[in-house]
Amino acid sequence: MTVIDVHTHMLGRGWWELLREHGAPQYALGHGPDGRECVFSNGAQFLTPHPAHFDYDLRVKAMDEAGVDIAIVSLTSPNAYFGDESVSTRAARMVNDEMAEGQRRYPDRIRWLASLPWEYPDAAVAELDRACKTGAVGVMVIANIHERHLTEPAFAPIWKAIDERALPVLVHPSTPPGSVAMALDEFMLASSVGFMMDTTLAISRMIFDGFFDRHRRLKIIASHAGGTLPYVAGRLDRIHEQLKAARVKIQRRPSEYLREIWYDAIAYRMEALQMCIDIGGADKVMYGSDFPHTIGDMKGVLHRVNALDAKTAKAIREDNARKIFAL
Numbered sequence: 371m372t373v374i375d376v377h378t379h380m381l382g383r384g385w386w387e388l389l390r391e392h393g394a395p396q397y398a399l400g401h402g403p404d405g406r407e408c409v410f411s412n413g414a415q416f417l418t419p420h421p422a423h424f425d426y427d428l429r430v431k432a433m434d435e436a437g438v439d440i441a442i443v444s445l446t447s448p449n450a451y452f453g454d455e456s457v458s459t460r461a462a463r464m465v466n467d468e469m470a471e472g473q474r475r476y477p478d479r480i481r482w483l484a485s486l487p488w489e490y491p492d493a494a495v496a497e498l499d500r501a502c503k504t505g506a507v508g509v510m511v512i513a514n515i516h517e518r519h520l521t522e523p524a525f526a527p528i529w530k531a532i533d534e535r536a537l538p539v540l541v542h543p544s545t546p547p548g549s550v551a552m553a554l555d556e557f558m559l560a561s562s563v564g565f566m567m568d569t570t571l572a573i574s575r576m577i578f579d580g581f582f583d584r585h586r587r588l589k590i591i592a593s594h595a596g597g598t599l600p601y602v603a604g605r606l607d608r609i610h611e612q613l614k615a616a617r618v619k620i621q622r623r624p625s626e627y628l629r630e631i632w633y634d635a636i637a638y639r640m641e642a643l644q645m646c647i648d649i650g651g652a653d654k655v656m657y658g659s660d661f662p663h664t665i666g667d668m669k670g671v672l673h674r675v676n677a678l679d680a681k682t683a684k685a686i687r688e689d690n691a692r693k694i695f696a697l
Contacts, residue, residue: 373437378666380423380444382464385445388457413550414555414564415555429662430479433479440479450465450487451487462486466497488528489518508538513546519571529585537588539588541569543594543597545564545568546568567597574599578624590631592634600645632694634656634657635671635686636658643655
């Protein structure tokens, strides 16, 4: 039995120090209630690093203990989206090089998704080309980039370059636009609820904007079992059916597009995982863990996947990821 983790994170000491120097005011390093250094976004604590975020030996040891064979690692929010063009490009290059080195050290265990200086399209396309040449098997993008949505025309050259390569893209959430007004800094609401809304809004906008009709080759992966997309699929269809404004750029039902994208299996209840499978299809869901984040759950997610019927479980553990990442 092979297990491939498509949503799992690594940071880098150099990236962390670059964030310390250039991340504020939006991304500030501080200390959480337990005294550990963490990242705050607009005042909301959302990233508390674990030693395994920085250490591939610790990562592989944890994978061995959980029964995970291959990890497709990626950065996390705020990715390389801080500082000016020089800083952002340096951050992306630094992380990509460290992940490429992780793969060289563990060639049978580690693959990785490229980070890009997304706010600077020319630099992003250049870094995409460089990263692919050094081993990247896909791309990670945050669901909102300083409150700019992913379908903005300025980002079109990046999407074109990704589509030409037919790459998988993990859409990963951050604190959503309006987080300050909604007081998401309280009770960890940014991570528990805000992140789910961020993914849902980003991919819903992609659907209604005609993004998936323009980009037929790339493969979007919706984080955390699709956020709330499976739950609101019927509502999206009803809006599309009843309101002309929702049909300006697409004619097909939104749920048809939800059947064409991909999902990780990071849901913490069996009912939620099953809903993701029902809406997306057993052939479109892949094992993910969110390790080593505080809420990461390599063993728990695998337990829930293994509780499915044998054919579905194997597809989610291995087959679907092998297909889109060409492993």
